[in-house]
Amino acid sequence: MTFNNSTGKKKILIADDSEFNRSLLIDILGDGFAYSEVSDGAAALDVLQNENDEISLVLLDINMPRVNGFEVLEAMNVNHWIEDTPVIIISAEQDSGFAERAYSLGVTDYISRPFDVYIVRRRVHNTLMLYEKQKKLLGLVEEQVYELQKNSSMMINILSHIVEFQNEESGPHIQHIRIITEMFLKALAEVDPRYFFTQEEISLIGIASALHDIGKISIPSAILNKPGRLTPEEFAVMKTHSAIGASMLEALPIYKDEPLVKTAYKICRWHHERYDGRGYPDGLKGDEIPIESQVVALADVYDALTSERVYKKAIPHDEAVRMIKNGECGTFNPVLIKVLDKVADALYVKLQSAASGEYDDDMRKITAEILQKNQISPAGRAASLFEKERKKYMFFAAMSNEVMFELNYKPYMLTFLNDGAKRLGVSQTIVTNPLKSEELFSCCGEDKLKDIARLFAETTPKNPIIRYEGVINIDGGAHPCKLVAQSLWSDEAVPTMTGAVGKIYRTD
Numbered sequence: 001m002t003f004n005n006s007t008g009k010k011k012i013l014i015a016d017d018s019e020f021n022r023s024l025l026i027d028i029l030g031d032g033f034a035y036s037e038v039s040d041g042a043a044a045l046d047v048l049q050n051e052n053d054e055i056s057l058v059l060l061d062i063n064m065p066r067v068n069g070f071e072v073l074e075a076m077n078v079n080h081w082i083e084d085t086p087v088i089i090i091s092a093e094q095d096s097g098f099a100e101r102a103y104s105l106g107v108t109d110y111i112s113r114p115f116d117v118y119i120v121r122r123r124v125h126n127t128l129m130l131y132e133k134q135k136k137l138l139g140l141v142e143e144q145v146y147e148l149q150k151n152s153s154m155m156i157n158i159l160s161h162i163v164e165f166q167n168e169e170s171g172p173h174i175q176h177i178r179i180i181t182e183m184f185l186k187a188l189a190e191v192d193p194r195y196f197f198t199q200e201e202i203s204l205i206g207i208a209s210a211l212h213d214i215g216k217i218s219i220p221s222a223i224l225n226k227p228g229r230l231t232p233e234e235f236a237v238m239k240t241h242s243a244i245g246a247s248m249l250e251a252l253p254i255y256k257d258e259p260l261v262k263t264a265y266k267i268c269r270w271h272h273e274r275y276d277g278r279g280y281p282d283g284l285k286g287d288e289i290p291i292e293s294q295v296v297a298l299a300d301v302y303d304a305l306t307s308e309r310v311y312k313k314a315i316p317h318d319e320a321v322r323m324i325k326n327g328e329c330g331t332f333n334p335v336l337i338k339v340l341d342k343v344a345d346a347l348y349v350k351l352q353s354a355a356s357g358e359y360d361d362d363m364r365k366i367t368a369e370i371l372q373k374n375q376i377s378p379a380g381r382a383a384s385l386f387e388k389e390r391k392k393y394m395f396f397a398a399m400s401n402e403v404m405f406e407l408n409y410k411p412y413m414l415t416f417l418n419d420g421a422k423r424l425g426v427s428q429t430i431v432t433n434p435l436k437s438e439e440l441f442s443c444c445g446e447d448k449l450k451d452i453a454r455l456f457a458e459t460t461p462k463n464p465i466i467r468y469e470g471v472i473n474i475d476g477g478a479h480p481c482k483l484v485a486q487s488l489w490s491d492e493a494v495p496t497m498t499g500a501v502g503k504i505y506r507t508d
Helices: 019-029 041-051 067-077 094-102 118-165 169-192 197-209 213-219 233-240 240-250 259-270 291-306 318-323 334-355 358-372 378-398 418-425 439-442 446-457
Strands: 001-004 011-013 033-040 055-060 086-090 111-112 403-408 411-418 465-474 479-490 497-506
Touching: 011 019, 011 041, 011 118, 033 041, 041 055, 041 240, 055 067, 055 118, 055 240, 067 086, 067 094, 086 118, 086 446, 094 111, 094 479, 111 118, 169 197, 169 291, 169 334, 197 259, 197 291, 197 403, 213 240, 240 259, 259 291, 291 318, 318 334, 358 497, 403 418, 411 418, 418 439, 439 446, 439 465, 446 465, 446 479, 465 497
Parallel strands: 011 033, 011 055, 055 086, 086 111
Antiparallel strands: 001 033, 403 411, 403 497, 465 479, 479 497
């Protein structure tokens, strides 16, 4: 292993069992870089393990002793190095299957030997430039995520204080409900996989839970803060707060169709429903009650028991858990009772931290740690990875005769790169479900699109590649073509397909 350490120069790791090939690549690229040379994949992994932050690019051969290039790529994926360190394959292999496998493992480019001096130089420089831009974009996304987190917390605090003016104990109550709700939702999928929520959804529901008691603004203070038991007439007035809160959200002039408001509506209206149908305002039963509302309902009861109120003292944590499990506070979904049992100890610790002000400090530390490690929330992470893939394929499309495209789900956005849209006679960007696009019908036909959609539906994170052959209207006429594409997946515990990238090329 040799090192050319030059201060301020980007370091390139060259992994090739041929000393001649390594020397040739260094001669081609020149002394504008620092180099680390290894003759096998195992040594390459050692360098990446110990010097990952210093390596700007990997030039990787496939056929090497001990550990081959594909095994290096697989290890880079497991350790997430591939996300920050671009890899260009340098190989004499001409089989297209090698290239397809390499791309599926995340390589940025594939260059075949014998080397073309200009091509090697341009691709290396372009790859480094693109990844430099990606890091800048990542920094911008991190800033946006931080601002989003800060604004979300600010909104919750404002809501807490608004309701607190009316109801003396509601400020802390709203904070507690958010903490409990998020803990329950995270544990829910472990108890029953049917109830899986992404981190983004958990965050949204947690924020929406802050609005669960917003209708209490309309309840007279004499009833809301009465120290003794409410009369039947007063309790009837109190029960109206859930329907009133939902009506307030439904009457919003411009935001009522936003996911946050829709979720908050369900929580507002139905967080006093009970699993046996004895709740209010609509007497819903069992799974008729949205699971988000069920979770907040349980969180609401637990916090009401363990918090001091004008009409009662706080009940100890263990006693509150026992009462809920024994059905003394109404009937709850058996799955949620298991969740409560699972998180009970951690819940008590978390709420104690929140009560002492440690929760906000903890959140600040987590945010700082996230930014320090160049990681972001799942939603932001998906956006940054999709942007990285987009830039890769823009680069490839500029050097190819193939029509390259990218498809994003939720919302749908199909984009053709460079002159691909012109060759197909369609718009550059199509913002509708491809299966319902009249433009694509004229290009491919509805049956072909359904066949392609079926192939995508059969992909998995481990088998993301599809291939399809058929006649397509391209370049002004009908020509036999081949489509090769890769589905893209989220990096959550239960991955979901987030989109696809691919290419179409003529075979005549």
